[in-house]
Amino acid sequence: MEWFTAPELWLGRTVFQRGLAVLYCVAFLSAALQFRALIGERGMLPVPEYLRRTTPLRTPSLFHWRYSDRLFAGVAWSGAALAAALAAGAGDAVPLGAAMALWLALWVLYLSIVNVGQTWYAFGWESLLLETGFLAVFLGNDDVAPPLPVLLLLRWLLFRVEFGAGLIKIRGDACWRKLTCLDHHHETQPMPGPLSWFFHRLPRPLHRVEAAANHVVQLGVPFLLFAPQPVASVAAGLMIVTQLWLVLSGNFAWLNWLTILLAASALDLSALSGDRAAPATPVWYAVLVVALTVLVLVLSRHPVRNLLSRRQVMNRSFDPFHLVNAYGAFGTVGRVRDEIVVEGTSDPAPGPGTEWKEYGFKGKPGDPHRWPRQYAPWHLRLDWLLWFVALSPSYGAAWFDGFVRRLLLNDGDLLKLIRHNPFPDAPPVHVRCRLYRYRFTTWRELRETRDCWHRTYLRDMVPPTRLRTPPGSSAP
Template identity: 55%
Template sequence: MDWFNAEGFELARQVLQRGIAAIYLIAFLSAAAQFPALLGEHGLLPVPKYLGWSGARGPTLFRRHYSDRLLLAVAWTGAAVSALLVAGLPQAGPSWLPMLAFLLLWGLYMSIVNVGQTFYAFGWETLLLEAGFMAAFLGSHQVAPPYPILLLFIWLAFRLEFGAGMIKMRGDRCWRDLTALYYHHETQPMPGPASWFFHHLPKPLHRLEVLGNHITQLVVPFLLFAPQPVASVAAAVVIATQLWLVISGNFAWLNWLTIIIAFAAVSDRAVQAVLPGLGDFTPEYGPTPAWFTVVVLAVSALLLVLSYWPARNLLSRHQLMNSSFNRWHLGNAYGAFGSITRQRYEIIVEGSLDGVDWREYEFKGKPGDPARMPRQFAPYHLRLDWLMWFLALGSRGENWFIPFLRKLLEADRPTLRLLRVDPFDGEAPKYVRARIFHYRYSTWAEKRATGQWWIRRPAGVLVQPLTLARGSQRRAWLGDWS
């Protein structure tokens, strides 16, 4: 069945299966490390209370009972299965084995996402779920990759890129006048080590970057469906653009997962033409079992039907960004940075033993100490740091931020482990407060003179000093400042 078996795309399947599994491994390790402190029984947004108030919005193993022990069992099971898939062990067996492995990852991670509340409300969570579900039907080494699933991965890559392009064109004017990168590297959620240098590139080059981005996201995605080798070239352009984003910022696993998905359009022959020393990737396939063909066609039909909603969203004037249209997180809408902020504000959290001498808590990823070079954390996802960025934009965060401050007053060890620096070395402060600072990158001259990556100035107070005695008795939130 030449129309079904995609011989000559073995490397694409290997990259998809092992790459998606690697991202799942990172996601489950992240959950094991961060979920209990953020959402556990004694977390900032405890899952038991969430389930008691409103219930989960989709399937989850935690619907009837949540405990930190069960969460860790789910996370470590997912990490172990992911590691096996990265090593390629299930893929060496019959096709039902990697199918069950990926469906298990999908179910376990969906259980986490569906109770993760605001800490898991990111587009790359649904992207990972959708990609993991589709990867279950790529088969094993015993059969040729199924062409319908590869096409669905290409359709996913199209939605990712074209959706992001359209949200920009329909959004902030700076994308249309090509000035978005005058601001983006400085105001993005979590700058990386190279972001300062990217920001200081000449403005004409920034305009060319934006123009190139529009071409990559609005024109190139259509070429992913073209005959080979055009489709492979289009995928290479997407991959190169995503690597540029990897270098210039920290967007968790979004860029890496997009690179992996784009490989669905890359043929073995195209890779061999560029790297002739790699040899032949295609093993000796056996006949495709009838049951596998039926399952793949049924799943492809299901995903095709579910594609109606994201396809309609792409054409809508009121395009949704990073939205799921069903409780299973399949057939989602994607897109990012429809608007660009021009000024950067940061929330600086401080504690004091006496109310006079204030010391600053430092986060792992978000800007704090102006002299500290931004670090690279992606594809790992620092969830608390990301929500601190949204909080600095003016989002309402009382439901988790005031509990966070109370945890600092209690010197709660799981919470402190989410931070880079505890200025009190485990001792509980008597007071905590949250101040607002305006941040901008230093100029070349300022950097040479001071060694600082950032120049900051006070811009207000978000939360007045709290103590454990008074913190629970009064409302300390001051609201918007911008």
């Protein structure tokens, strides 16, 4: 069975497993602390209503059996606790079969959440976490040496993440071919970080170098993942460096960190861990790994066709279990940044002299003086969706009216997702949403005003709106 194991990757497997458990924990905590206003029984897109429109075959989830907010919270908090235990090493403290069952439980719990999360969970990194988590079930623990077939499947996943992102760029926006996209990207990306202003203000020739390096790492380096060591480790190292650059320049939830962990699984760290005797591989375990390998190879026909297609799509799941998916990011890059500014007033008859107070959000730009914060790998779902609505109101067609109504009610669950509520004592009488164009300030403007952003009013998206029914008359 020497062909089956890769003992030199023992430490790489450990780093990957512990890191994946940490990201699972972050994902479950994010679900537990944000779900009530988003998909809870009285949320903007309630799970019970969604379950009536779908079936267990289309969206496999434990919640088809029964749903309540208490049960959802129990699933999310249980997932977080289990993930924390695995991050602390519980998987290596139990027999192989038990460890696999623990990882499988994590995957089932998170799949149940994603498949009822609707638009709030329609992000590529949700599928990436599920696909990675499913492969982790078969990665083993200290009872067996790292199985080479599963490690190669992780590299195949990393290949699709990177190569898919590279192809969608080359095929998409012409600025990627001209090496000019990064003149805009750091400013217009969904959620800038604390260093994004400085990245945007780098000299333009350096932006060209950034773009060219991105093409090399995403279109060329992924093929080297399947080369012998140490070439595969060098390729993985280059990807890790690139992903850390992205971590510093923006907030993309756990996408970059999960990609780093996938690359870490390919690192030969035997020089740090020393030689380790490889235990005998149980036959039943080898059979399961081979079956997994065959399954993934068969399901890979869909993402391979997508990669070869001129009509390549990003972040597409081809099965309801999110087992083998297509990935990609920033096939187009915005040249300008529009943001929704939400304001409220206690004035019963708003006019030219009305005082409007602005709501503050945690991650999305608002107050021009407030510098962007670092949130990743935490996922601010409301902030992300508000960025999409600024691009096109159609992204909020199903939930945005409910969002405004909850502000008019001072809904406690929604206000937990907002940084600053200017009406702490009583809800506003009117709420309006205005569209502004944002840009990073120049060096001179920053010195003079200390403002990170400059914004210009464009138009009203939602005119002054008040409740049409008394607060207690019906559900939002």
